[in-house]
Amino acid sequence: MVGIFTQMMDAAAAAPDKESAEAALAFLAEMSPDLRGAAILGPEGKVLAATEGEPERWSEDAETLFADADAAEGVPVEQIHIATEQGEVFAVRNEGLAAVSVTDRFALASLMLYDLRATLRELARGAGGPS
Amino acid sequence: MPPKPHRVLLDRVSGYADEAAAFMRRRRVPSRPFARLYYPHGRSADHAQDSRSGAELFVAAGRLIEVAGKRQKG
Numbered sequence: 001m002v003g004i005f006t007q008m009m010d011a012a013a014a015a016p017d018k019e020s021a022e023a024a025l026a027f028l029a030e031m032s033p034d035l036r037g038a039a040i041l042g043p044e045g046k047v048l049a050a051t052e053g054e055p056e057r058w059s060e061d062a063e064t065l066f067a068d069a070d071a072a073e074g075v076p077v078e079q080i081h082i083a084t085e086q087g088e089v090f091a092v093r094n095e096g097l098a099a100v101s102v103t104d105r106f107a108l109a110s111l112m113l114y115d116l117r118a119t120l121r122e123l124a125r126g127a128g129g130p131s
Numbered sequence: 132m133p134p135k136p137h138r139v140l141l142d143r144v145s146g147y148a149d150e151a152a153a154f155m156r157r158r159r160v161p162s163r164p165f166a167r168l169y170y171p172h173g174r175s176a177d178h179a180q181d182s183r184s185g186a187e188l189f190v191a192a193g194r195l196i197e198v199a200g201k202r203q204k205g
Contacts (some may be wrong), residue, residue: 053200058195072188073184077168082166
């Protein structure tokens with residue numbers, strides 16, 4: 001598991017605490033009406049906060065998603081957007097952290113990716129959510 | 132000479148129907164499943180569902196959708 005997440009930049013940077021991650025996730029959920037669920041992962045792929053579901057499964061499935069995405073062209077990806085009949089999945093790696101979200105279909109992709117990036121950036125800086 | 136009133140109504144109804152049809156056509160394109168990966172420097176790449184990499188991405192996404200579960204309405 002560590003392998004996938006050590007590809008993230010600044011992985012050695014201090015991980016935010018659980019409370020900050022939970023506050024950031026709550027803010028993200030409040031901003032995104034299409035959001036079904038999301039998780040924020042620390043530098044080693046450990047779940048810092050998750051909306052619902054088992055944290056271990058968020059961690060495992062996010063790891064698989066990033067591993068498959070990195071393997072597609074042999075280059076680490078920055079962002080992932082997968083739209084299926086059942087919903088849409090967004091994933092972002094930034095500032096040594098990762099965020100994964102699941103939304104209803106036809107969610108505004110650019111907004112969701114921007115919000116995920118902003119959440120991670122602010123979290124890495126020590127704030128609880130995008131300002 | 133002004134058009135007959137029922138003509139105006141018919142034109143308006145068929146105009147709305149044309150608009151709705153065009154909207155549905157546009158909606159159908161993004162409603163197809165896709166997997167898009169974004170790389171540094173703004174590059175992106177689409178992976179078809181029937182390709183090996185695409186199939187793996189869709190399976191991984193399906194698992195995450197399952198974990199997230201259904202959204203609580205209201």
